[in-house]
Amino acid sequence: MTPSISAEDEAVELAADLIRIDTTNTGDPATVVGEREAAEYVAAKLTEVGYEIEMVESGAARRDNVFARLPGADRSRGALLVHGHLDVVPADPSEWSVHPFSGAIQDGCLWGRGAVDMKDMVGMTLAVARRFKRDGVVPPRDLVFAFLADEEAGGKYGAGWLVEHRPDLFAGCTEAVGEVGGFSLTLPDRQGDPTRFYLIEAAEKGMAWMRLRARGKAGHGSFLHEDNAVTTLAEAVARLGNHRFPIVLTDTVRELLDTISEVTGLEFPLDDLEGSVRKLGPLSRIVGATVRDTANPTMLSAGYKANVIPSTAEAVVDCRVLPGREAAFEREVDELLGPDVTREWVTHLPAMQTSFEGDLVEAMGAALRAEDPDARAVPYMLSGGTDGKHFEEKLGVRCFGFAPLRLPPELDFASMFHGVDERVPVESLRFGARVLDRFLRTC
Structure with a gap:
């Protein structure tokens, strides 16, 4: 055989x-x-x-x-x-x-x-x-x-x-x-010996791609304009992109950090959670992104000619939301965007x-x-x-x-x-x- x-x-x-x-x-x-x-x-x-x-x-x-x-x-x-x-x-x-x-x-x-x-x-x-x-x-x-x-x-x-x-x-x-x-x-354990943690995914942040839109008055690029859709949108996008949402420690992330702390002696204090997560090396980018919501602007679109003020301007934002945070996240987003920018979900998948x-x-x-x-x-x-x-x-x-x-x-x-x-x-x-x-x- x-x-x-x-x-x-x-x-x-x-x-x-x-x-x-x-x-x-x-x-x-x-x-x-x-x-x-x-x-x-x-x-x-x-x-x-x-x-x-x-x-x-x-x-x-x-x-x-x-x-x-x-x-x-x-x-x-x-x-x-x-x-x-x-x-x-x-x-x-x-x-x-x-x-x-x-x-x-x-x-x-x-x-x-x-x-x-x-x-x-x-x-x-x-x-x-x-x-x-x-x-x-x-x-x-x-x-x-x-x-x-x-x-x-x-x-x-x-x-x-x-x-x-x-x-x-x-x-x-x-x-x-x-x-x-x-x-x-x-990671080294308390005695300095290497320990291999195998990270099994038990949770995912929600994925929400959001389109923002601002409207204004179209006109000639040489005039004075107080109602410029591009300016309105750009200011809102900057506020959102620069905002830091609150740190929230979910059950999954807490269990991960508690186990690593128990074995290695590393500490992850809440008042410096993002800084202490850097101790995890290159993987800190993944773990660090799971202690707060994120909203990262990724696309901008407006206008069709250099000397024409457009009537609309749009942006796309990649939002990732922690389990249980969706309602609070949306409230914060709306406050940051203000009344002159509308939003709609392009893709919306829950945590x-x-x-x-x-x-x-x-x-x-x-x-x-x-x-x-x-x-x-x-x-x-x-x-x-x-x-x-x-x-x-x-x-x-x-x-x-x-x-x-x-x-x-x-x-x-x-x-x-x-x-x-x-x-x-x-x-x-x-x-x-x-x-x-x-x-x-x-x-």
Whole structure:
């Protein structure tokens, strides 16, 4: 009998193949590329080992998603959804050391757009799903594997469309694991020995992209103007962009900081929380963004000619809101904008938070410790957003981020997300495939 191919052996190859498929999501459906080709690749790999797959177009041409279900030993238990997205954000090859869609392996890393967001996890998931089917593995519960479109633009043509129009694809799913969690953070303990904390996402800030609009009186650029829409908008945008919302310590962030403090002796006093969070190194950018709401102006639009005062001016603001803070956040925003600027939500997805306890959490921790005996699983909040928002809001699924990676302590992992020279260490990817394999056998 031919020995089974291990998931870790396949994961790197599959992730590299997926990176080579340019799945750039610009946010404009007219210029999105590659999602269908990536979905067809995934579908072929699943079909090859015997899965019955369903490939679904989600609300627009070539926005394709792939689903496969592996029956478990106890069909009465809720199914576990294992999801990943196939799209990536744009990349400018002129800025990179290697071509962003080369899938190159050099200096011990797999390079390319999507290496950490999130074709590494898609490669691991696909490798484990293939091994289970080849080996006849029966997991404890049903596993639903979902490979999705359009996450990078909020999921309108992906998870958002699917939960509205095809909820049957998620039948029986009560819990889910997806991206941006399970990666290691190395800190010295009280004796100075390195301790690896594995941050599992148990919460996400809400994602709200807001359009602002000011109206004024159009006129000639040479005249005096007291009712200039551009000036009104610019002043409001500056007030909002310079504002600092209050620090709020949620249950998830508190548990993370308390656990790190207990093990390392580091202190995180409330009167200098942002300063003390910097002790976490490069990861402080992620954790620091989860202690207060943010509203960052990202786009401005006004006018059509240098000597014409326009009647309208618009801006787009990227807002990220802590769980339980939405009403207070909106009140503060309205006070800052004033009566002459209106706002509307372009994209509005709520925050989510779940408790860090239960059998699934225990299974994640046990799988990590089996591969790294010194692993310490801790919860954290993601400052961004994932498809999990759609699954929790519309289907009531309890969602976690668990794409396990044991990372070199010196790697600036936070900068890899949407950054230039995005890459993941090959050994981290192999580690993650082993952990995911163990986890899905015991979940």
